Amino acid sequence: MSNNINIVDGLIEIAGTIKQEPVEADAGSAIMEQGLAFTSMEVLEFVIAIETRYGVKLRSDTLTEEVLATVGTLSDHVAGLLADQD
Amino acid sequence: MSMSITSDTEPRSIGDIRKICGNLIRQGKPREAVAAAREFVLRAPAVPAAHMILARSLKAANLNDSAVEASQKALDLGLKNVDGILFHIRLLSRLGRPKKALVQIDALPAQVQSRDGIVLLKVRLLNRIGQTREAIKLLQNALPSVKDETPFLRLRTEIAVSGRNPRAAIAAFSEEVDRSPSDPNLVLTLSRALIADKQYDRARQSLTAARQRFPDHLDVGIELARLLFDIGDMEKAREAAHAVIEINGAGMLETLDENLLQARRAASLKPEEPELATKIWPCLKRPENQRKQWLADFNTGRHLNKAIRDWVLSRQGAIGELDTMVDQPDWGLLGSALEAGRGVVLCFPHLGPRHVAAEYLARHDWPLIFLSNNLFFGLVHGDTRFRSAEQIGAKTILEFREHLQRPGIVFLAPDGGYGDDPIVGNVFNKQIYLKRGAPDLAFWSGAQTAWCAASWKEERLEIKLKLGPAPEQGEKIEPWRERWSKFYCGQIEEMIAASPFNIRMEYARRLVDKK
Numbered sequence: 001m002s003n004n005i006n007i008v009d010g011l012i013e014i015a016g017t018i019k020q021e022p023v024e025a026d027a028g029s030a031i032m033e034q035g036l037a038f039t040s041m042e043v044l045e046f047v048i049a050i051e052t053r054y055g056v057k058l059r060s061d062t063l064t065e066e067v068l069a070t071v072g073t074l075s076d077h078v079a080g081l082l083a084d085q086d
Numbered sequence: 087m088s089m090s091i092t093s094d095t096e097p098r099s100i101g102d103i104r105k106i107c108g109n110l111i112r113q114g115k116p117r118e119a120v121a122a123a124r125e126f127v128l129r130a131p132a133v134p135a136a137h138m139i140l141a142r143s144l145k146a147a148n149l150n151d152s153a154v155e156a157s158q159k160a161l162d163l164g165l166k167n168v169d170g171i172l173f174h175i176r177l178l179s180r181l182g183r184p185k186k187a188l189v190q191i192d193a194l195p196a197q198v199q200s201r202d203g204i205v206l207l208k209v210r211l212l213n214r215i216g217q218t219r220e221a222i223k224l225l226q227n228a229l230p231s232v233k234d235e236t237p238f239l240r241l242r243t244e245i246a247v248s249g250r251n252p253r254a255a256i257a258a259f260s261e262e263v264d265r266s267p268s269d270p271n272l273v274l275t276l277s278r279a280l281i282a283d284k285q286y287d288r289a290r291q292s293l294t295a296a297r298q299r300f301p302d303h304l305d306v307g308i309e310l311a312r313l314l315f316d317i318g319d320m321e322k323a324r325e326a327a328h329a330v331i332e333i334n335g336a337g338m339l340e341t342l343d344e345n346l347l348q349a350r351r352a353a354s355l356k357p358e359e360p361e362l363a364t365k366i367w368p369c370l371k372r373p374e375n376q377r378k379q380w381l382a383d384f385n386t387g388r389h390l391n392k393a394i395r396d397w398v399l400s401r402q403g404a405i406g407e408l409d410t411m412v413d414q415p416d417w418g419l420l421g422s423a424l425e426a427g428r429g430v431v432l433c434f435p436h437l438g439p440r441h442v443a444a445e446y447l448a449r450h451d452w453p454l455i456f457l458s459n460n461l462f463f464g465l466v467h468g469d470t471r472f473r474s475a476e477q478i479g480a481k482t483i484l485e486f487r488e489h490l491q492r493p494g495i496v497f498l499a500p501d502g503g504y505g506d507d508p509i510v511g512n513v514f515n516k517q518i519y520l521k522r523g524a525p526d527l528a529f530w531s532g533a534q535t536a537w538c539a540a541s542w543k544e545e546r547l548e549i550k551l552k553l554g555p556a557p558e559q560g561e562k563i564e565p566w567r568e569r570w571s572k573f574y575c576g577q578i579e580e581m582i583a584a585s586p587f588n589i590r591m592e593y594a595r596r597l598v599d600k601k
Contacts, residue, residue: 032480041526043480044487048530060484068480 007075014049018042027072036071043068056081100135107143116147134165142173150181168198175207184211202232206241213245218254221245226262239271246275252283270300274309286317302333311465327465335400342397342407349389358385359591365598369514370583380586387542387587394439399466412540414446415551420495424452428556429490429533431524432497435578438588442540443549453494455486459502483527490531497538500524500574509567511575516597525570529557535570537577542585552577
């Protein structure tokens, strides 16, 4: 669980880099709608930054609407990929 | 209102400061305009117009938050000037404060509220705050008396497909369809709202019933074919597409030459917007002795390109006739890029006969994704590589990146509707807005960019394929976008300058409307 919390923080930090300002968000913040309010191109940038930081490959066929719903759901997905690497 | 005079060089009146700030803004010195306006406001703090001049200067300097504060101050001081109030409302809207903007609109005199531009803005704002039904009702009530219904119909579709408040949109459009059952465009709008809400079965029923009721309505047929294509029922999609082809090709003559000749006759019978041609001519910097012929031909391209589009879509059996007038490029350029392991973001413009390059690209067996609002072409070819540009979301963008990295080719037009966050290009020293998808996809995928479009060259068509820039290691995205935009806009300029047949009215309007 603490690993997931770290990933949530990491994702929020990455989001701030993309938005070029600190973002106020938590695990429940939506990625596309109100919350991070990312555009489609920003989601791509987000995904690439996550891949670089965590050394995982986020394949489009696994990034379902549910996975891309909130910071928390995406963080769970990343945590799952990291667990598979262990 | 005259002001106290403090020195000979300082502005003496509102008229003076308006002129000074206006000139500074036109000279590209908005910060200096802000400084001058601020100084004036200090000397005339109770004059509403002074605050409004400051607001306009701040906006020109892109300081929108301060601008809205200044315009609010002007209103608080009793500003009555309608243009100033409208400026404030538009600024509030732009800054994402729809409720405040709506309050201001409701306080406007009735005759101002009923202006087309204000109604459009109010509809947009109501939809934005979730009052979608009210927005649609207002739009529908306004429609019968508007000067130009195009922006209203466009906004109606936008509300239907935006997915902002889909259930309310569906309920409202259903009511409108019940009220005007003989309007196929309303059925189309309802169907689009249903599709946006992923209610595919209902959308299919609605469109199938509409096609039976309005069998000759092209858009109903196309929308049904597109829906069937998108939900993967290819057999029914092709059937629906071929029904449309029969309607589309019904008025066509036997050969391509005959159709082109007819298109020229149609163009000469009814020249459209000659003043637009006159306005665009000086941008091109062509020899003066070509002026007369160029202006005469300006109107013809539209008809020729439509004839070619209809031929490509409806006469696949006789498509070989097109080969006799098309010069093809060295397609090996694309093959080489792919062999070198680099994906290609291949761009075309909304100019010239747009279906020709797609037709020739579709003949190759490349790993290619076409991105287009006109999926119909994909249906004609039975080609699932076509994707609807209207349905592009984050997941599709991620798929495109993987496709490019395989490597593959993505074929798209960045100069269409330009979305929320466009980038600015420069064509003949006029700003145009471009979607950022093409350069950003190339940047994040490390892909090559290229240009591919059919362009008129006297009486023939030449498909030009030209490699553009590719992002470099360590390059930042902003300079990259600028580099790409320079390439893409340069190709647009060349194409427009090459022949009057290449330009489209919508494009010409975009160019002459800009400062």
